Amino acid sequence: MSALTLARAQFALTVMVHYLYPVLTMGLGVVLVMVASLRMRRPDEVYDRMLRFWSHIFGIVFAGGVATGVVMEFEFGTNWASYSRFVGDIFGAPLAAEALIAFFLESSFLSILLFGEKRVSRRTHWFATLMVALGATLSAFWIVAANSWQQTPAGFAILHGRAELTDFAAAVFNPSTPLRFLHAVLGSWITAAVFVGSLSAYYLLRGRHQEFARRSLRLALVFGLAALAAEVVVGDAHTRQVARTQPEKFAAIEVLHHTQTGAPLAVVGQPLPEVLLPKLLSFMTYFDFDARVTGLDAFAPEDRPPVTATAMTFHAMLWLGLGLGVVLALGVFLWWRGRLFVSRRYLKVLCYCLPIPFVVNEVGWVTAEVGRQPWSVYRLLRTKDAFSGSVPSEQVAISLLMFVVIYLGLLGLTFYLVRKKVLQGPGGGGEEVPS
């Protein structure tokens, strides 16, 4: 295999494993702020246990995020040296800003959140929790801004053989940054909500830690459903923005081979028998049944993204995400009817939903990144030209193998530690009598 293919495989592996960690902690941070705020208003022992338990899980997952995150920051230099030289003037700044503004904040205050309950006042502890969540969210902002610049570059000029910054604000708030930031953050909120809901359902099914689980589950359902409702709006707006800013990615997502007016929406696509709803794609994209939608044939073959992977991951994200919405809405409905905590069938379904939001986030990112190909920076730098020329393929093969081994170990260890914590339970109240 060529060094380029190996380097791409390595980046895909390291970034996909990395994202499993922050996608949970970003959302869990917000959950912790909500619990800490509730505790400030009405201090009681159940909120104490909720804050302690979910923050311990946060701590375990955060460490994995740090360990895998350092890799990402190094990899642009090690594997994508040509890319770094070409875009460093613009792309480096958000990464440095992320470390300086966001990551310091999160990792510094995390120690108070995790270990500091006896050392600081409740108010300071609440503030530390808020700073951790704020740090995680700011982190997401800078990383998404950097990645969005690769999707829709702005605020630069090609000078001295590289992309040079001409307008900092335009580069950071490029056309796709705001919606993609919201999209990613809401995705992480949904992930944390389903995570908390699923484990609470597990305790309810087992008849353990009832009051703890009930409060956690209620919080998760409200938070998750609100985030998901917002995500539907943001996701829709983002897709329409892609149609305007990256038409070839949009054409790949919707498998639209030919440019046409009144384009149909493919509800079910290849390899299954196609189901086309006439004119709907034009309407959904431009609110006009006869609007002209650009198809893949408008682009030279070497400029088209891989269609199958882009389209399949997009639809997996869409349907699984909407499926989660149905589950969360059903939960709220059952709660309203007073049957939430007794419907074992529903609790079981919710319990098994645990991995789904992680999958949804990952496939969504695959759509974003594979759909950007063949470009590393959209219409500026091809992925094949972004690679480090001086690194021989054997060395990339060695490092790829190293990451496969160490990340399998890391994922296994995280799973083991989280599972152990869950089995151990939130403690304090111990085994309550099931009601």
Place this chain on the structure above:
Amino acid sequence: MILDLIWFVLVAVLVAGYAILDGFDLGVGFLHFWVPRSEEERRVCVASVAPVWDGNEVWLLTAGGALFAAFPPVYATVFSGFYLAMMLVLLGLIIRAVSIEARNRGASPAWRRFFDRSFAGGSALVALILGVAVGNLMRGLPLDARGEYAGGFWALLNPFSLFIGATTLAMFAMQGACWLAMKTEGELGKRAVTAALFAWAAFVALYLDATLWAPSDAPWLFLRARQSFAPWIPVPPMALCLVGLPILLRRTRLRLAFLCSSVSIACVVAILAIAACPIFVLCTNEVGRSLTAFNAASSPRTLTAMLIIVACALPFVLGYTAFIYRVWRGKVRAEPEGY
């Protein structure tokens, strides 16, 4: 350009901050097999770094990010040139991060022994390789016409660079032992003081030896130190700290001892940075290809924007870092139940 030089200095400050802060938790890791002798003592040692190690590591991320943003060609050349070495650093960082978090969460002795070993091994690996990388930068690198590293992996493992790696290991061991001496008490604290004295002696000996070695292996740095007065400025404070360190350790003025160790590390970084300024990477086969703060800098607009961000954020970072260390001040005791 004054902006280019400001950023050269800022990168050096970030590297010094990293060496001082992550230096002590890497050192604590490296010393994990010698200083603590019982299970309880090992818990105390891990607990002494557990709340702060990840914040310390952010200094590395910030230094890397600043290098990427301010001097992209340097970041690209050094990181891709040191490819396997950088991968080993990442391996070490991942292993030790995981070990700190996992160690106290397992009940079985085998589990703890495994993560004790990986904590020590990972920390030593990171310190050693970062030192070897510095050694290679001190010697200079062969670069091709596109500015890419033109040597192989094994060429990086030359005697001089390995020696600088060993010196770095001793320096971090000194820093880690001073930290443990300050944060622990009883038998463990006494052993930490002894370890600090040993590490101090090793570091001073290795450092002097490396200085004698520099004229042959890093002649350009040596030449600059002879031609200019500036690289000598950090020498008196460093000498004062290094002379004072064993005295303070014996008199159990342990916070002051840690401060002395930190200042001497900052001075080591300062001496190297001043002697090298403005050169980041000296090209050994064609001096004109060397990467300097001037020819590798980002555009003035980027440097200005970044400088504004630093000016706004750094006071806060330093403020809450000081706050966090104040919350965790005093001696450490083993946490009863992980956390």
